[in-house]
Amino acid sequence: MPRLTSVLLVDDDATANFLNKLLIQRAGVTEHLLVAEDGAQALRTLASTCVSPGKAQCPNLILLDLNMPVLNGIEFLQAYQHLPATQRQGTVVLLLTSASVEQDLNQLQGLPLDGILEKPLTAAKLQRVLNEHFPT
Numbered sequence: 001m002p003r004l005t006s007v008l009l010v011d012d013d014a015t016a017n018f019l020n021k022l023l024i025q026r027a028g029v030t031e032h033l034l035v036a037e038d039g040a041q042a043l044r045t046l047a048s049t050c051v052s053p054g055k056a057q058c059p060n061l062i063l064l065d066l067n068m069p070v071l072n073g074i075e076f077l078q079a080y081q082h083l084p085a086t087q088r089q090g091t092v093v094l095l096l097t098s099a100s101v102e103q104d105l106n107q108l109q110g111l112p113l114d115g116i117l118e119k120p121l122t123a124a125k126l127q128r129v130l131n132e133h134f135p136t
Contacts, residue, residue, distance in 0.1 A: 003134050004060040006032040006049070010042040010076065011065040011096070020063065020096075020121050027126055034059060039071030043079055050087040059091055060134065063121070066097040073097070077111040088112060092133045096121060 007030045011017050017035050024033055034049065036042035042062070050058035066073040073095060080088065093112055098119040114133065117125055 002028060002030050003130055003136065004030040006030060006034060006059040006061075008034045008036065008042060008045060008059040008062045010036045010039065010062060010068070010073070012037050012068040013065070016065075016119065023121055023123060023126065027123060029126065029130060030060075038068045039064075039073065039076030039079070041070075042076055043071070046080075046083065046087065050083075058087065061129070062091060062093045063096040063117070064093060066095055074107050074111070077108070077113060081112045092129075094129065 007024055009017055009020050009024075011020070014037075017037075021033055021035065024030060034045055036045050042064075046059075064073045064076060071079070077093070080093070092114045094114055095108075095116040096119055097116070115129075117129070
C-alpha cells in the first residue's frame with residue numbers, strides 16, 4: 001500500500017521527469033503523481049489540488065528542481081511560503097538538484113524547505129526520504 005497520497009515533481013527537464021516518474025511508480029509509494037515543468041505551473045497545480053484542507057491529491061512530497069525557467073526553485077519557495085498553512089501542512093519539500101546550492105544557501109534560509117537531494121533520484125534516496133519524513 002502506498003505511503004503517500006500524492007507526489008509533485010517540479011522540473012523543466014522532461015527526461016528527469018520521465019525517469020523520476022518511472023522510479024516512483026515502480027516503487028509504488030504514491031497513489032497520484034503530479035508533474036510541473038516550472039515553479040509557476042507547480043503553484044497552479046497546488047492551487048487546483050489543494051483547494052481545501054485534506055484534499056485527496058494535495059502532495060505529501062514535492063521534489064523541486066532549483067534551476068528552471070519562468071519561476072525557479074527559490075522563487076517557487078518564496079511564493080509557496082505565502083500559501084495558507086492548511087495547504088502546506090503535511091507537505092515535505094525537498095530540493096532535487098544537480099546544481100551546487102552553496103551560492104544559494106543564503107537565499108534558501110528561512111524558506112519552507114525540508115532538505116536537499118542531489119540528482120539523480122535513486123531508489124535508495126527515495127527510500128531514505130520515505131524513512132526519514134514518512135515513517136510507517
